[in-house]
Amino acid sequence: MPTLHLIPSPIAxxxxxxxxxxxxxxxxxxxxxxxxxxxxxxxxxxxIDACQFLEINxxxxxxxxxQPFLQKAMNAKADVGLxxxxxxxxxxxxxxxxxxxxHNLGFRVKPLVGPSSLLLALMASGxxxxxxxxxGYLPIKDQDQIRIIRGLEQESGQRNxxxxxxxxxxxxxxxxxxLIETLHPNTRLCVACDLQAEKEEIVSKAVRDxxxxxxxxxxxxxxxxxYAR
Amino acid sequence: MPTLHLIPSPIAxxxxxxxxxxxxxxxxxxxxxxxxxxxxxxxxxxxIDACQFLEINxxxxxxxxxQPFLQKAMNAKADVGLxxxxxxxxxxxxxxxxxxxxHNLGFRVKPLVGPSSLLLALMASGxxxxxxxxxGYLPIKDQDQIRIIRGLEQESGQRNxxxxxxxxxxxxxxxxxxLIETLHPNTRLCVACDLQAEKEEIVSKAVRDxxxxxxxxxxxxxxxxxYAR
Numbered sequence: 001m002p003t004l005h006l007i008p009s010p011i012a013x014x015x016x017x018x019x020x021x022x023x024x025x026x027x028x029x030x031x032x033x034x035x036x037x038x039x040x041x042x043x044x045x046x047x048i049d050a051c052q053f054l055e056i057n058x059x060x061x062x063x064x065x066x067q068p069f070l071q072k073a074m075n076a077k078a079d080v081g082l083x084x085x086x087x088x089x090x091x092x093x094x095x096x097x098x099x100x101x102x103h104n105l106g107f108r109v110k111p112l113v114g115p116s117s118l119l120l121a122l123m124a125s126g127x128x129x130x131x132x133x134x135x136g137y138l139p140i141k142d143q144d145q146i147r148i149i150r151g152l153e154q155e156s157g158q159r160n161x162x163x164x165x166x167x168x169x170x171x172x173x174x175x176x177x178x179l180i181e182t183l184h185p186n187t188r189l190c191v192a193c194d195l196q197a198e199k200e201e202i203v204s205k206a207v208r209d210x211x212x213x214x215x216x217x218x219x220x221x222x223x224x225x226x227y228a229r
Numbered sequence: 230m231p232t233l234h235l236i237p238s239p240i241a242x243x244x245x246x247x248x249x250x251x252x253x254x255x256x257x258x259x260x261x262x263x264x265x266x267x268x269x270x271x272x273x274x275x276x277i278d279a280c281q282f283l284e285i286n287x288x289x290x291x292x293x294x295x296q297p298f299l300q301k302a303m304n305a306k307a308d309v310g311l312x313x314x315x316x317x318x319x320x321x322x323x324x325x326x327x328x329x330x331x332h333n334l335g336f337r338v339k340p341l342v343g344p345s346s347l348l349l350a351l352m353a354s355g356x357x358x359x360x361x362x363x364x365g366y367l368p369i370k371d372q373d374q375i376r377i378i379r380g381l382e383q384e385s386g387q388r389n390x391x392x393x394x395x396x397x398x399x400x401x402x403x404x405x406x407x408l409i410e411t412l413h414p415n416t417r418l419c420v421a422c423d424l425q426a427e428k429e430e431i432v433s434k435a436v437r438d439x440x441x442x443x444x445x446x447x448x449x450x451x452x453x454x455x456y457a458r
Contacts, residue, residue: 006352015342091351091358100355103433111352113244113425115342122320123235123340126329129320133362133390161362196342204332 003079004070004102006095008088008114009038011221012196017042018112021081026073028054028066028098030085038083056094066098070105080107088116092136092166118164121192121223124202125162128227132162138175145175149182149226156187157228164225172217175224176210183207183226190225193217232308233299233331235324237317237343238267240450241425246271247341250310255302257283257295257327259314267312285323295330303334317345321365321395347393350421350452353431354391357456361391367404374404378411378455385416386457393454401446404453405439412436412455419454422446 007021022043029035032055039046054069073080082089082098088111089095099109118134135152139145152163167175172191179189185208193201203215204225236250251272258264261284268275283298302309311318311327317340318324328338347363364381368374381392396404401420408418414437422430432444433454 088348088352090353090355091348093358096355096358099353100433103355109353109355109431109433110429111349111424111431113342113344113349116345116348119317119320119345119348120340120342123317124319124328124338126319126325126332126338129322129325130365131363134360136359195340200339202338202340204329204338 001106001108002074002077003108003110004099005079005081006089006111007081007083008112009083009086011086011115011117014038014041022046024079024081025051026078026080027051027083028056028080029083030056030093034085035083063097066101070101074105088114091116092118115196117195117223120195121225122162122164124192125190125204125225127162127188127190127225128160131160132164134164136165137167138165145178146182149179153183153187153226153228156226162225162227164223166223169219169221172222176217180207180210184228187226187228191217191222193220193222230335230337231303231306232337232339233328234308234310235318235340236310236312237341238312238315240315240344240346243267243270251275253308253310254280255307255309256280256312257285257298257309258312259285259322263314264312292326295327299330299334317343320345321347344425346424346452349424350454351391351393353421354419354433354454356391356417356419356454357389360389361393363393365394366396367394374407375411378408382412382416382455382457385455391454391456393452395452398448398450401451405446409436409439413457416455416457420446420451422449422451
């Protein structure tokens with residue numbers, strides 16, 4: 001039974017992949033240039049030109065091309081690798097569609113261990129890791145955003161749940177300000193920024209304490225976590 | 230600033246830890262015997278008797294002992310390592326209390342990449358990875374369990390959210406039966422079992438298709454995922 005390998009890619013420093021990935025010839029990738037570079041960094045002798053790549057894209061996921069690509073590999077009894085742009089495939093990215101199709105076609109689906117900024121942020125936050133939810137991006141419009149933040153805070157308190165979300169990096173400081181204004185002073189807020197990089201910064205404290213100290217997360221990849229008890 | 234290192238431990242095969250972990254002398258661990266074995270496997274020359282261990286326990290977490298232990302390390306300007314029983318600390322285990330205390334005492338908190346069965350299961354499920362929630366264990370009593378399963382299914386449909394939960398391994402087959410009986414035939418159900426082990430088995434399909442084939446997950450560590458569209 002051919003296997004779809006879910007291959008993590010670096011969020012900061014590159015890392016070693018298992019040796020058997022070097023034998024793959026079919027790849028579905030979110031970013032062709034990054035994927036080729038990372039594979040080459042791992043397997044210097046890999047014949048990239050002998051590999052077939054299908055590039056998918058966050059905004060313009062070519063759903064129609066996925067099925068025939070996987071079918072071709074299946075017909076050739078060949079394994080496929082799936083690589084995200086940064087981090088583990090299928091979490092906070094559109095890769096799950098490929099995993100779903102692979103299951104339906106009869107592939108074995110094999111997830112590999114790798115860096116996930118969401119998981120690292122949750123670990124480091126000190127917030128409840130026995131009940132949590134990830135919500136992707138919040139709405140941008142002021143009134144919608146405030147409404148959603150209040151709803152997530154309320155739900156966090158009622159269900160004893162950590163709420164996790166992300167923002168486009170150039171809007172981080174604006175969202176932080178919004179959170180500090182909107183959340184109850186006792187609610188805990190964590191920002192986990194530049195994870196796994198030299199300048200990694202993880203701040204976790206009550207909203208009241210965020211008001212006393214200035215932080216700058218502008219254009220730095222960050223994960224936001226809220227926990228109300 | 231001393232650092233609390235969040236150190237992953239094996240869920241199946243052992244793996245190499247970063248070299249700087251060998252210099253730690255303070256450890257908070259969920260399982261003393263497993264933690265010592267894994268550290269020794271990594272660092273043959275580690276002088277275990279020179280290390281101080283605080284053992285915490287799922288059912289009887291000695292909250293009172295955490296604070297003085299961390300304070301002692303802080304006074305000695307020494308880093309601390311936190312190890313869970315299996316997987317990454319602070320996710321699906323009580324470790325987040327230690328990370329919270331560490332933040333409050335002024336430690337830097339540094340999460341290390343490692344295996345998380347929840348994350349691996351989510352990746353491999355093919356379900357929505359852009360919105361998901363983890364709920365820990367479901368209630369055991371029949372009527373409560375059925376009510377919660379229905380609620381999670383409904384919420385999954387309404388919020389387009391993957392619902393993740395776990396069960397005590399000897400009750401896996403009972404829960405699976407319950408899910409197949411209770412969920413709508415179109416709802417997708419994934420069981421990710423023995424992750425990272427030789428006998429890893431990840432089954433993801435519509436509930437109607439679960440009815441046609443017998444599966445046995447008895448006493449095997451498993452993660453359950455539900456996705457209703």
